[in-house]
Amino acid sequence: xxxxxxxxxxxxxxxxxxxxxxxxxxxxxxxxxxxxxxxxxxxxxxxxxxxxxxxxxxxxxxxxxxxxxxxxxxxxxxxxxxxxxxxxxxxxxxxxxxxxxxxxxxxxxxxxxxxxxxxxx
Amino acid sequence: xxxxxxxxxxxxxxxxxxxxxxxxxxxxxxxxxxxxxxxxxxxxxxxxxxxxxxxxxxxxxxxxxxxxxxxxxxxxxxxxxxxxxxxxxxxxxxxxxxxxxxxxxxxxxxxxxxxxxxxxxxxxxxxxxxxxxxxxxxxxxxxxxxxxxxxxxxxxxxxxxxxxxxxxxxxxxxxxxxxx
Numbered sequence: 001x002x003x004x005x006x007x008x009x010x011x012x013x014x015x016x017x018x019x020x021x022x023x024x025x026x027x028x029x030x031x032x033x034x035x036x037x038x039x040x041x042x043x044x045x046x047x048x049x050x051x052x053x054x055x056x057x058x059x060x061x062x063x064x065x066x067x068x069x070x071x072x073x074x075x076x077x078x079x080x081x082x083x084x085x086x087x088x089x090x091x092x093x094x095x096x097x098x099x100x101x102x103x104x105x106x107x108x109x110x111x112x113x114x115x116x117x118x119x120x121x
Numbered sequence: 122x123x124x125x126x127x128x129x130x131x132x133x134x135x136x137x138x139x140x141x142x143x144x145x146x147x148x149x150x151x152x153x154x155x156x157x158x159x160x161x162x163x164x165x166x167x168x169x170x171x172x173x174x175x176x177x178x179x180x181x182x183x184x185x186x187x188x189x190x191x192x193x194x195x196x197x198x199x200x201x202x203x204x205x206x207x208x209x210x211x212x213x214x215x216x217x218x219x220x221x222x223x224x225x226x227x228x229x230x231x232x233x234x235x236x237x238x239x240x241x242x243x244x245x246x247x248x249x250x251x252x253x254x255x256x257x258x259x260x261x262x263x264x265x266x267x268x269x270x271x272x273x274x275x276x277x278x279x280x281x282x283x284x285x286x287x288x289x290x291x292x293x294x295x296x297x298x299x300x301x
Contacts, residue, residue, distance in 0.1 A: 012213035084220020087227045101300045108296030
């Protein structure tokens with residue numbers, strides 16, 4: 001059962017980030033947008049860390065986090081946003097929703113690997 | 122309605138974003154040649170154009186990127202993933218470039234919102250004037266002396282726009298985890 005769920009509408013990002021994490025021994029599942037991500041968190045209680053983009057079709061990443069905390073009443077899963085967005089207002093909304101951290105793309109795997117490993121266990 | 126300082130700032134911000142995000146390595150050469158937009162269809166470029174927008178209360182930016190449909194451009198971006206098509210790679214490259222522009226502008230305009238990338242028919246470029254842009258600039262961009270693309274930056278303003286951006290190094294904080 002995957003411990004990390006990577007949510008991004010870009011197949012390029014999904015391949016690159018999930019590929020890096022798997023190569024480093026982490027168990028990763030992927031979702032294509034916030035709606036898909038929400039469904040996978042709901043059906044997979046083993047997910048410990050969600051790494052998500054913000055701007056996605058169907059459901060954006062911050063709405064997904066708000067629903068994970070609200071509708072699913074899941075306050076334990078760790079959430080990190082991985083996005084090109086860097087506005088203070090967006091980060092504040094993330095903080096209020098229970099996001100634990102923020103990474104501005106591009107993804108630099110080595111810089112975050114150990115933190116991801118801790119948050120996924 | 123858009124001051125010369127603001128136009129120069131948009132150009133500086135775009136150049137910086139292009140140098141760091143349209144290249145696969147920021148050390149690669151990145152050359153800009155001003156082009157006419159909307160210009161005639163370039164031979165050998167894709168018939169699709171990648172479009173992203175950044176919007177604030179006072180203005181909207183439409184960034185369009187038309188990648189070369191040639192071996193050199195495909196080879197250049199193939200290093201991003203062997204099985205990936207140029208179109209798939211271009212979507213994320215464009216997203217990163219627009220994100221870098223957004224990152225610089227947010228220092229001056231905190232209310233910015235950015236779209237996801239859209240792939241449209243390049244025929245749409247002929248209708249950019251319908252948006253009544255206050256500023257439009259197009260560049261033929263060559264990356265590492267081989268890969269090429271046409272970039273068009275179009276700014277529509279709904280209020281006077283005057284700011285001066287000192288372009289910062291977008292690499293400083295990108296990729297680092299900021300824990301809350």
